[in-house]
Amino acid sequence: MGCIPTKLAKHTPGYEDPTVLASETSFSVCEVEALYELFKKLSHSIFKDGLIHKEEFQLALFKNSKRKNLFADRIFDLFDIKRNGVIEFGEFVRSLNVFHPDTPTEEKIAFAFKLYDLRHTGYIERDELKEMVLALLDESGLHLSDDVVEVIVEKTFSQADSKGDGRIDPDEWKEFVSQNPALLKNMTLPYLKDMTMVFPSFVVNSELDEEDL
Structure with missing residues (x-):
C-alpha cells in the first residue's frame, strides 16, 4: 500500500514534512503519513481546526470528552511540547514515537x-x-x-x-x-510498528498481549 500524498497535509497547522519527521523518529515516511490520517480524525472530532484539543484527546482515550483524569492530563501536557494548549501534527508524531517498539x-x-x-x-x-x-x-x-x-x-x-x-x-x-x-x-504500543492505513483505536495505555505483536 502506498503512502498518502503529502500535499494533503501541507495546510495542517503545525504541519511538518513527513520525511523530516521520519528522520527524527522510528517511523517510516509511510507510517508518518498513516499517523496523519489518525491525527486528522482526532483533530476534527470536536473542533475541526486541525489541532488536537484536550477534549478531543480525552474523547480518543475514554470516549468521553468531559471526563477528568490526571493521567490523561499528564499525557496531553507531555504531547503539548510547545505548551500552547493544543497538539500539532509534528508534536503528535514526536510524542507518539516514545511509544514505538524501536525507541530506546x-x-x-x-x-x-x-x-x-x-x-x-x-x-x-x-x-x-x-x-x-x-x-x-x-x-x-x-x-x-x-x-x-x-x-x-x-x-x-x-x-x-x-x-x-x-x-x-x-x-x-x-x-x-x-x-x-x-x-x-x-510505554510500548506494538501496533506502532508495521502500521497500516487502517489505524486501530488510539488508546495510549493499550493492553495488548503477546499474540497481538
Whole structure:
C-alpha cells in the first residue's frame, strides 16, 4: 500500500514534512503519513481546526470528552511540547514515537519520569506518586480502599527512594524501573510498528498481549 500524498497535509497547522519527521523518529515516511490520517480524525472530532484539543484527546482515550483524569492530563501536557494548549501534527508524531517498539528504553524511562513529576521539579515526591497511582487506578476502573492504596504507595516509594531523602530523582527512577520492567509495559504500543492505513483505536495505555505483536 502506498503512502498518502503529502500535499494533503501541507495546510495542517503545525504541519511538518513527513520525511523530516521520519528522520527524527522510528517511523517510516509511510507510517508518518498513516499517523496523519489518525491525527486528522482526532483533530476534527470536536473542533475541526486541525489541532488536537484536550477534549478531543480525552474523547480518543475514554470516549468521553468531559471526563477528568490526571493521567490523561499528564499525557496531553507531555504531547503539548510547545505548551500552547493544543497538539500539532509534528508534536503528535514526536510524542507518539516514545511509544514505538524501536525507541530506546532510556527515552521511555525519561518520559515516564516526566509523567510522574507533576510539579516539574525534577523529582518525584511521595504525594505526586500517590496522585498518579490513584489516577491510574481510576483509569483502569479499579477501586481500592485508602489503606490498600497507602500500602502500594509506601512500598513503591520506599523501594524507589534508595537514597532515603524523601524524593525520587532520575537516577533512582531509572534503577527502580530496571528492577521493575513491568512499569514500562504501557510505554510500548506494538501496533506502532508495521502500521497500516487502517489505524486501530488510539488508546495510549493499550493492553495488548503477546499474540497481538
